[in-house]
Amino acid sequence: MITQKSIQEIMDVAKVEDIVSDFVNLKRRGVNLLGLCPFHNEKTPSFIVSPAKNIYKCFGCGKGGDPVRFLMEHENYSYPEALRSLAARYGIEIEETVTSKESVEERKAIDDLFALNQYAYEYFIDQMSNTDMGKSIGLGYFKERGFREETIQKWGLGYAPNQKNHFSLGAIQDGYKDEQLKKVGLSTQYGSDFFRGRVMFPIRNLSGKIIGFGGRILSKEAKAAKYLNSPDSEVYNKSKVLYGAHFARTAIRKTDECIMVEGYTDTLALHQAGIENVVAPCGTSLTAGQIRVIKRYTPNITFLFDGDAAGKKAAMRGLDMVLEEDMNVRLVLLPEGEDPDSLVLKLGATKFEEFITRNKKDFILFKTEQLMEDTKDDPTRKADMIKDIISSIAKIPDPIKRSVFVKECAARTHTGESLLFDAINKLVAQAIRKEKEKKKVENLPAPMPGDESAAPMDSGAEDFPPFPGEGEKEKLPGDEFQEKDIVRLLIEAGTVVMVEEEKITVAQFILNNIEELLEDFDSKDYAGIVKECLDNFNEGLILESRYFMSHPDKKVRDIALELLASPFDYSPNWEEKHGLTLQTQKAPEENFINDTLSSVNRFKLKKVIRLLKKNQDKLKETADNTQVMKIIKVQQRLTEMKKELASFFGSVIIK
Numbered sequence: 001m002i003t004q005k006s007i008q009e010i011m012d013v014a015k016v017e018d019i020v021s022d023f024v025n026l027k028r029r030g031v032n033l034l035g036l037c038p039f040h041n042e043k044t045p046s047f048i049v050s051p052a053k054n055i056y057k058c059f060g061c062g063k064g065g066d067p068v069r070f071l072m073e074h075e076n077y078s079y080p081e082a083l084r085s086l087a088a089r090y091g092i093e094i095e096e097t098v099t100s101k102e103s104v105e106e107r108k109a110i111d112d113l114f115a116l117n118q119y120a121y122e123y124f125i126d127q128m129s130n131t132d133m134g135k136s137i138g139l140g141y142f143k144e145r146g147f148r149e150e151t152i153q154k155w156g157l158g159y160a161p162n163q164k165n166h167f168s169l170g171a172i173q174d175g176y177k178d179e180q181l182k183k184v185g186l187s188t189q190y191g192s193d194f195f196r197g198r199v200m201f202p203i204r205n206l207s208g209k210i211i212g213f214g215g216r217i218l219s220k221e222a223k224a225a226k227y228l229n230s231p232d233s234e235v236y237n238k239s240k241v242l243y244g245a246h247f248a249r250t251a252i253r254k255t256d257e258c259i260m261v262e263g264y265t266d267t268l269a270l271h272q273a274g275i276e277n278v279v280a281p282c283g284t285s286l287t288a289g290q291i292r293v294i295k296r297y298t299p300n301i302t303f304l305f306d307g308d309a310a311g312k313k314a315a316m317r318g319l320d321m322v323l324e325e326d327m328n329v330r331l332v333l334l335p336e337g338e339d340p341d342s343l344v345l346k347l348g349a350t351k352f353e354e355f356i357t358r359n360k361k362d363f364i365l366f367k368t369e370q371l372m373e374d375t376k377d378d379p380t381r382k383a384d385m386i387k388d389i390i391s392s393i394a395k396i397p398d399p400i401k402r403s404v405f406v407k408e409c410a411a412r413t414h415t416g417e418s419l420l421f422d423a424i425n426k427l428v429a430q431a432i433r434k435e436k437e438k439k440k441v442e443n444l445p446a447p448m449p450g451d452e453s454a455a456p457m458d459s460g461a462e463d464f465p466p467f468p469g470e471g472e473k474e475k476l477p478g479d480e481f482q483e484k485d486i487v488r489l490l491i492e493a494g495t496v497v498m499v500e501e502e503k504i505t506v507a508q509f510i511l512n513n514i515e516e517l518l519e520d521f522d523s524k525d526y527a528g529i530v531k532e533c534l535d536n537f538n539e540g541l542i543l544e545s546r547y548f549m550s551h552p553d554k555k556v557r558d559i560a561l562e563l564l565a566s567p568f569d570y571s572p573n574w575e576e577k578h579g580l581t582l583q584t585q586k587a588p589e590e591n592f593i594n595d596t597l598s599s600v601n602r603f604k605l606k607k608v609i610r611l612l613k614k615n616q617d618k619l620k621e622t623a624d625n626t627q628v629m630k631i632i633k634v635q636q637r638l639t640e641m642k643k644e645l646a647s648f649f650g651s652v653i654i655k
């Protein structure tokens with residue numbers, strides 16, 4: 001177990017913007033950063049990173065947390081693994097203690113699978129460099145394909161010997177379990193080696209961890225599949241992984257373009273030539289999940305395809321999916337008989353890049369041209385073809401882009417524009433209807449309560465819910481708001497000093513005033529958090545937001561996240577609704593003080609109003625005169641208190 005001291009050290013230096021921007025293209029918006037959420041599919045960014053609060057939060061899917069949580073969610077890391085990765089990044093040495101917790105076991109299970117893949121990776125490399133067969137067959141193959149030593153090393157290429165269970169037995173001897181070997185697909189269900197007599201291409205996740213393998217068979221007579229890939233496992237989800245993405249992502253962001261090729265060696269060859277914005281789907285046909293990985297870095301994707309008939313067909317298939325993701329799709333057909341691998345060797349990097357630039361064609365226009373060529377003068381086939389192209393254009397979410405393509409397509413197919421527009425509008429309307437139905441089911445996220453507080457014309461007064469009247473029901477409107485606000489202040493600003501001379505903190509002020517009202521909380525969750533603050537405060541400790549963000553109870557973490565995220569100065573909803581970008585930040589320190597005063601007073605006011613109501617009820621039930629007099633006195637005193645408290649809100653200017 002990593003010691004608390006080490007965890008603190010890591011938390012002190014880990015910057016959420018550093019970590020997130022490894023995976024998400026972030027743009028500055030006021031004091032925050034904004035990008036496309038890596039956890040759900042979206043077209044307009046609602047994923048916000050707050051460097052000041054050191055948290056991220058998606059206003060679309062609700063995911064959020066601190067840097068550690070991000071790595072756990074995004075990279076499927078366990079808690080210690082995320083900590084270790086941060087420690088490595090910031091050069092912190094970790095202290096560990098041995099402990100016996102069962103949660104540690106669960107985390108370890110995933111760590112072990114990563115470790116096993118790393119073990120296999122080293123084994124395949126060792127086999128290629130240190131055995132005769134490995135050197136002659138494995139290394140021989142790569143050399144023959146023109147791969148240099150540094151490429152082989154960088155990509156960790158290896159060799160799996162043609163033996164029944166050499167690897168599996170060794171792994172078990174080294175402490176791995178049969179069951180783990182099967183889980184990641186390194187052993188077959190009979191316990192023999194899954195990869196045999198193959199050159200090995202290790203597959204990494206975005207942060208470079210080995211999560212699976214592709215293996216190409218070398219013997220020609222074998223009936224086995226030319227390529228074998230690791231099956232999906234707890235650490236490898238094929239439909240979301242692209243070969244080379246770890247090495248390509250920086251170049252993709254820099255060039256604002258991703259080049260998609262078909263296979264492992266194509267990827268390697270282009271990277272080796274210095275064209276590094278290149279990836280390939282590994283062992284699957286392209287999936288929407290893979291497209292979304294690219295979309296985090298760039299909206300521009302260029303496919304390289306073989307120029308033969310099969311290549312052209314492949315180019316047509318499946319690309320509508322990319323249009324749906326609102327990506328700009330371009331195609332390059334290579335000369336017949338060439339693949340990217342062979343062509344880059346022949347031309348060299350510069351000429352290859354020139355070739356790509358010269359031959360890049362927009363997908364829709366490419367499709368139009370191809371279909372025109374295929375159908376020639378056959379009118380029925382031409383009608384089908386136009387339908388086909390229209391269905392592709394209708395998938396483009398951006399209406400402006402759509403109309404540009406309609407015009408192009410009309411001109412090239414000699415068809416009336418209005419005819420095409422009508423047909424497309426029908427399809428788009430259909431798609432929108434479908435989407436709406438789907439969204440109904442998906443249960444759209446409610447707008448964040450803090451959105452209102454981010455309004456630029458915010459005068460303060462509208463910030464608060466209306467005062468509850470006396471004759472109301474047991475649960476008063478605004479109750480939850482008050483409790484929530486108290487918890488928010490405790491979490492966000494507990495350590496802020498309110499009264500300089502006496503060093504009274506926000507936490508102290510709230511807890512002193514709220515302690516005896518704790519039982520009046522409607523929400524058990526909020527009460528629990530206040531209680532935790534109180535208990536720690538009595539021990540001399542003021543809890544900070546960081547404590548809550550890494551709280552062992554998920555519910556507490558979620559509440560902390562929601563509260564910390566809600567007063568973000570910028571919210572995408574606001575921009576959408578009002579067409580403005582908010583630049584000012586709310587809630588400087590003095591706002592915390594005002595907020596604290598009003599929150600506590602409001603809470604007291606609520607208590608008084610409740611007592612008033614109880615008292616009134618009593619009055620209705622009592623016939624005894626002395627009792628009635630007593631109740632009326634209490635009523636008077638409570639009304640005075642209420643006035644006093646209410647006057648706070650009337651006279652004090654709340655910013």
Ligand SMILES: [Zn+2]
Pocket residue numbers: 037038039040047058059060061062063
């Ligand atoms: Zn999201």
